[in-house]
Amino acid sequence: MLTALALLVGALLALGVAALALARSAAGAKTVHGACVGAGAVLVLGGLAGLSGGATALDLPFGPPWGAMRLALDPLAAWFLLPLGIVAGCASLFALGGIHGPVPARLLLPWPIFLAGMLLTVLAADGFTLLLGFEAMSLASWALVAHDTAEAENRRAARIYLGFAGFGGLTLVLALGLSAGGAGDVAFAALREAPPDGWRAAAVFALVLAGAGSKAGLFPLHVWLPLAHPAAPSHVSAAMSGAMTKVALYVLVRFAFDLMGAAQPLWLGMPLIALGAASAVIGALRAALEEDAKTLLACSTVENVGLIAIGLGLALAFRGADLPALAALATAAALLHALNHAVFKTLLFLAAGEVLHGALSRRLDRLGGLIHRMPWTAWAALAGAGAAAALPPLSGFASEWLLLQALLAAWRVGDLAFQIGVAATAALAALAAALAAAAMVRFWGLVFLGRPRSPRAAGAEESGGAARIALLVPAGLTVLLGLLPGVMLDLAEPALRQLSGVAAPRAGFLAVGAADGGARYWPLAAALLLAAAVGAALWAVRRRAPPGIARGPTWDCGFIAAPAHLPFGDPATQPSAAGFAQPLRRMLGDSLLAAREHVTMPPPGSTAPARLDAGFRDPALAALEGPLPRWRDAVAAQAERLRDLSIRQCLGLSFGAVVLMLALLAWLEAR
Amino acid sequence: MSFGQLGYDVAHLLGGGVLLLSFVLLYQRRIGAVINAFAMQGALLALAAAWAAHAQGVAGLYLTAMLTMAAKGVLIPLALHATVRRLDLHRTVETALGIGPSLVAGVGLVALAILVALPATEGARALAREDLALALSVVLLGMLMMITRRNAISQVIGLLSLENGLILAAIGVAGMPLVVELSTAALVLMIAVVAAVFAFQIRERFDTLDTASLEEHRGERR
Amino acid sequence: MALVWSLLAQALHVALILAAAPVLAGVVRWLKARMMGRRGAHPLQPLRDLLKLLRKTPVLAENASAVSRAAPYVAAGAAIAAAALVPSFARGMAFAPLADLILVAGLLALGRVAMALAGMDVGTPFGGLGAAREMSFAALAEPALVVVALTLAILAGTTNLDAIAATLREGGLGLRVSLGFALVALLAVAVAENARIPVDNPATHLELTMVHEAMILEASGRHLALWEYAAMLRLTLWLALIAAVFLPFGQAPAGAAPHLWMVGLLAWVAQMGALALALAAFESAIAKMRVFRVPEFLGAAMLLGLLGAVLLFVSTRLT
């Protein structure tokens, strides 16, 4: 299987090159995306095979000048192939459905390379290959982010993104070098032999957190994510949010759980938990405040990555505290949520893409009422939004339930500071989940419900065919994963065993749950109960109530009907994106996101309308674009004085260097 | 000692003379005098080379001596005088560091050179050691002159004097292979520099002319 | 045999709680009226209102979508399902293994989302305003609920309501400060979730303050009946939840003979009555707070719950 996957990497790369020629015609572009759909299917199959088979390794016949590149497929890698495959397949299918003519090569070419980079990262079994895949993935996705050069905002996003990509790579290289130690062998097998300890372990972990964490979108290095993800075409956004963040998390897991050895102290998990909690809250809050549909979804990605990070951090801590069963529980929560998030976020981004395609806008304030024009998209998106809002019985609830169980059990670690921290984290995770629900209601409600806010939204059209299937597949998976998390955990068992060292807690196909005696969640039973209750309500009401409904104008406490020149009603009388966000902006935004509201009243007698300006600013972005460049410019201004020297003064520098060197030599001789 | 006390003394004397002339270069205020002092230094260096040729029995060094005499003793000074006249350069030396402080700094540099060169060359022959210290001093004084003088001509002379130090070092090391070739190549470089002054028409000191014009040209300054 | 009994108990419980919901709402209203010196409507008035509403044909706005029609059923169904899980007079009912506190919270969230979406469906300012506030308040109520769940989970080792009730009843835990804190926090959450004073006033349609009513302004007929009924069920469910956890007296234990059910039933009715009285007294005594004070109210609840958990950590170390 590994050989087949390795060949798939090569095939995808070749496809990328071939895309140069294929981009000339619609058929060629369709071929490329069709092949990528196939690649996604192969990835899923490979993941399943890898989970059922043992670990395999493969040396490639080429590599860097100092050795061969190595690939390996173990259960951990295999598990991450599943989200990768599903996302790749669905996104490619969506892109396939959107082709109506020749596609520019620069949009077509990076896509297979992007997929190949992610695959290579997951398969890598030495540091160089890992970095190669990681950076290839970053570069290819950057090319896709940078495709739209017309918008200054997009250019800024691409710039920041590429900077972060390089930064992440450098920190990962440092981490590899630090853990490799004197020998300098960065093959995973060698790293496992001599795991770092003491300050080295802390440094490696910090570097990995910075490198992989920035890619995954962990606070405070998440700032690029809500900028870059929306800038790409929608199917790319889906893959970036759904798959690429997972690959970054995979790297984090690979380091923290595998390469750094099993004997790590308890506190190693704490920074991950803290950063995860911060990401979850900031991400969810921003998602509840953003006014661009895709930015909103990207922020929701930050939130979900934060939740996964909490799970991983808990697992690390449990491992350190020698509580393997709980470690397995927390790992299960993290891995399951990674998969679930990949699926529902792909669905949501593809739906946003469909909306963008149909209504030509991503801004919530220009959409509305699309459920009438785009019912398929609307209902599919509702499934995704429900999962993102952690509503039972959809997939998001199952994994967040597991995560909460792990958090609620974390007090068993006997460290008071840890206990208090985890209690606070539980509250923050709940806050994040509830904020995400608010964000999703706002997203779905503003986009699909109400009245159209622009003529274009009123005339939106839904595309059918492949794009519709690309929405329905993840929607179905969202429901299915929500109903059968037990099956997925059984599937993940080898990976969980690899990470936590013991058999994962099993509660059968129909339930998931903590260790014996703990709580259980029976999603299928809960769904049946819910269905029965709804059915009963329906039956009871139907029996007593007269059939049919009457239609009338909107009542709205006697609001006046829309004027004739605004056939869809005055959009201003509907809740706007900023207005819907107002309660949360005032409650939490003030303190967390430096939110502001400012009312400009016209002078007395003026007929100008009063204006309300509301907004917020991510503190991390403010730091990135505030003090850091200031320091840099200050230092650069100082350094520039060196440049302004005349030739004579430059010679003086050389002369100074000579004299200094000689003095140094004299001093050394004298010693 | 491969040769007698006299040989040592003469070589030492000539080397010391070259160093002394370096100080004279630093001391002079008028460009004409600087050029003349440089010509003297070149001539002295030629003598030293000839003496080394005689003492070491290397015929090639006579060639070096002759070239040095011709180029540095005569041609380059003449060319420099001509340049000063032709381009109507400032006749006085403009200093970035006063004459007095330059001399003090020069003495310090000589001390540094001795401090470095003598311990570093333990085991080598005495002449070579002395010679190296002198040569290193000349090199450093040449650089000092380059950075403390503002006229292009003075600076070029600083470079030329620096190169004199190199030749001094090369001829001091007995048996140095390729010494003729190397000194000739160095001479070519120096001639090229002098030619460049002429060709590039470096009229003013390269203090004002350099980066400022580059900045304007490229708009690099903010 | 045990299965049959547990199924029977479950069926009785569902019937009981479905029937109790309108009555309880009526009782609370009646008590409040009495305390304010009014005569008040008959306690069965809510039931009559429901039946009346059911008979009317609902009027939907012209641009209402299927969401407006489906949401009431989803909300009511979620409330029924959640109510079926919270133990009342007996433990060990058929659905007891399902009765997870977090699942209950999830089902309530489902109902809430359905209501918020229904409020946004027509695109009226009030609907959107109510939905925004409802979701925002829930965002703050949820953490408080989770820290309470944390305290309970530490004591009982699980978040299963049935098991928690059993532990608190039989575990001999005694009176604990942390439980007191948890109770206060849970009460605050319950008040917020049920749109009661001081967070919301169920009896008014004042634009500036209303949350719950704003979302169902456009509902009528059977839809309105379902919304009202879901709200009543939610109140009942919360009171039952508090009773089950903090007043676990008289419940029939799992597998007990049906005659103990009668005892449990009586105890439950008494508990619910007491809680209704307390609620009415509380609501009569206090004024509604400004909307943007609600975060402080819920934040304080969460901190209180957190404090309870921390005290519990400390006490588990001491023992």
Added chain:
Amino acid sequence: MSLQWAIVFLPWLGAAALAAVPRLRPATAGNVALSGLTFAMALALAAQPFGQEGWTRVDALNLPFLVLSAFVGLTTAVFSAATLDQEGFDHWRIRAYHAAYQVFMGAQFLALLADNLGVMWVAIEIATLATVSMVAVHRTPAAFEAAWKFFILCGVGIALALFGTIVLYLAAQPLLHEENGLSWAALMQVAPDCAPGTLNLAFAFLLLGYGTKAGLVPLHSWLPDAHAEGPVPISAVLSGLLLNAAMLAVLRAKSIVGANPEAIAPGPFLLGLGLATVTLAAIALWRRRDARRFFGWSSIEHMGIAAFAFGLGGAAANLAGLLHLLGHSLVKSAVFFGVGRAAQAKGSQKIADIQGLVTTHPALGWGLAIAIAGIAGLPPMLLFASEFRLLSAAAAQMPWLALALALAMVVALAALVTVLQAMCFGPPTPDAAGALDGWREAAAAAPLWLHLAVATALALAMPAGLAAMLAEAARVIG
């Protein structure tokens, strides 16, 4: 005449011939043909066994760089042939330019091949003279200024190097026969027994002397201006070839001093200079407005990285340093091809005037984007492999220094990314004029893409022979 000398004298003879060709087309054609011939000879040289022969030697250290130099010389000649008419040369300048180009190439080969340190010095001097005249060829005040700065600073630099060479011989004199007195191989043999103090002094001067040519801080001032003036192809060879030769000279000196256990360790000096170089260059990159100066500073940064690698020492870091030099030559000259062509097309060297290349010139723009990303150390070019190797080795041995290096590299990377975005993806600026006809536009872009392809191939599938050679070289320089 042996092949070693043939490869040196062929360009020099060719230079003499080209000096007589006043017309553009025959001159460029001759230039390309000559470069092609030398490239073929370099390949032939690679087929010969290693060994010392007179003043020259072919070993694992210089052979890769020799072949690389010949390759870059050829591609630059092709690029130059395609774009030279944009420079607007009269016939004197055409003669001077091509003659100087071939003189430089010959000197470069000699500098690489020289076993005798004196010969190496002479070669580098000749290369300097040739490049000075090429930098000044436009005869604008700015060109004169840059050439003059280049000349004076490098003149002093190579003077210092000569002094170091003399002192080095002084150190080895008691132990040597006179004929091979400046032979690197002979010096290596006797180095362990030489007077350590003299070796120290020699190393100090050689480091500062050749370090000036390699552009190490604080001796770097000449470099950005020299890269920014003169015809475009000159920047490519300056960055791609001359710096390598200088760095190799430093390495030869380092290996001699390093062979003596009592002499000071040369590593820390290189390490310190390298770190200072990277840091200053990374900061200075933020203030650049001129595209070619910007990439000149980037060359300084990369020389600093290489110096850091050699300073770190050990097989891994040395290999990283060598790979870095190779990769930098290939990719940086590719960048200069791109930037140079873009500057011609847009009629300005200012970054603000060269924007949106992917829109106006897709092949050029994307090639340049990839090349700049490669210079920034992003995969899959050779610089990615070398920086990976270097940073991981540094982190293993000296974590704090590695952190400092990585920090500087991040700063530089951010600057590169900013410029990359601006030049390739910004809002397009209008073209000045100077559209080339079809095949010449292709010939101008082909070297760029060819370099990128070679750099990629070397990073991921380096021929085993070359890899073994580089590993051997890494061992040699100690």
